[in-house]
Amino acid sequence: MYQKSRRSLVIPFLLPAFLLYTILRFIPVVQTIWSSFTNWQGAGREAPFYGLRNYQLMFMDPQFLNAAKNTAAFAIYGVIILLIPALFLSWALTQNIKFKGIFRFVIISPHLLSVVAVALLWKLLYDPGFGPINNLLKLVGLKSWALPWLGDSNTALVAVVIAAAWAQMGMWVLLISAGLERIPPELLEAARIDGANEWQVFWGVTIPLVWGILRTLIILWIILSLQVFAWVYIMSGTSSGSVLTEVIATLLYNRAFSSYQWGLACAMATFLLIVIFVLSAVTNWLTKREVIEY
């Protein structure tokens, strides 16, 4: 009964958020999608309707295909690099070890740092000239391993992914260990009493119970990878390594702000949006095991 009187708050309370959000996010998105069907190439209002031409151009552009390949690779490499270490570190943090607080702090804090700081940090670490990684390799006699990580066609993309994964690790460990801690010890005990060894307990009981969290993390990483910009731009930027690591977002940026092909850039952005939506839906559907309640 008294709830109804609160209805008077609805409009004034929703209005600021709704207005700002619609003007600064919703409308621009609609405009981008609309512009992807036009040949918008100048700052003027001339934007002749182009139909699907932008998309055709996009898919036939070898640079775009390269960027798409790199983007997909970024996503896949990331999941591979993150999964096992994250599981190990999270599990380790639930064990009875000392210095847990310090370990947690060190593992999680890179996640809170700016992309710029971490990307530059790794760029400097990777530097063939004064970087400590190559220096260390040379010191222990592995000189042939001291590659120009960000310039070598085999390692460039992975090197960038490692930096991004290191930063993301904190989030993974935080959430996975939260999930692990919520597992009732009785379940694990029951499995052990039934004769399972630790390995079987881990894979048969623990993993299925944190599967929901893993799925969320993987989806988040994929969405992050699809739109990754800063990592690649800062670590490779306009240097010679950029073709090796160019992703859709950086190509989009260049097409928009260097070549002024606004319509084309909008098409790329719209394409990204569709991919993200489709992938999220598919991943959700494919990995739809029951999230086990307990």
Place this chain on the structure above:
Amino acid sequence: MQGMTYEQGLPKHRKGKFRFGRALIYAGVGLYCLSSVLAFSWVFMISLKTTTEFLTTSPWALPAVPQFENYLTAWNKAKIGVYFGNSILTSVAGATISVFISSLAAYVIARVPFKFNGLFGNYFLIGYMVPAMLTIIPLFFMMVNLGLNKGLFPLILIYIAAGFPFNTFVLRGFFESLPSELEEAATVDGASPFRVFWQIMLPLAWPGLVSTFLINFLSLWNEFFLALIFLRAEDATLPLGLFYMAQKALYSAQWTDLFAGILIVSVPVLIVFALLQDQITRGMTSGALKG
């Protein structure tokens, strides 16, 4: 039952076997953490070298005399002080206003039954899945056309709107979890709906507001892409300024300034995290886990 670890649950004869496992755990976690700490220590060490030392000595050599002045140079000559101020302004303004406006919307969505209630909730939430890429081109032109291509104001506006998906989602959760008795009691006592919100529900949701603010602040403090597009070089925030410094370092050889800059960006965050670990981790998990 909570807090019982693997080891406590093991039968006695298995415990010995576990010692070896323990060593392995320490080794693995220790190695990971050690390399992270080493990386940062290296940056710190280099930041205290002179430029000639940096270019001529080995990366692992200690500085002859620690050049703490490098930090002052970075702050003044390399303008990191200016960037720092810009970051504080954009992050504090952006986060505070965004959280406040979001709390208004979140409150009515969470606690006031009205038609389209869920619709508005989802409207804000969808934004989470829509990458910034899709907004920047029209926004860029919008700002230029409105004459808002100078200073920090345009970016702050964009930051405010950018926070809505996350903030409304998390704050809805917080508001939903509050008990209704106080609300009802106050209404019965004749308080206006606004007073009920302002003097009862908002203070109750304070921990949630603080966590959300912290997460928001951190992400704005670290933000790069929108700053790159909507700020001129003179108005750069810390991440953007650092990026420009890195590019300049290639031909100006001001490397030590750059290293100092990296630490200036990072250390405040680390200190805040160390002090407010609980608040922050709570905010981080609430966004991804349910309940």
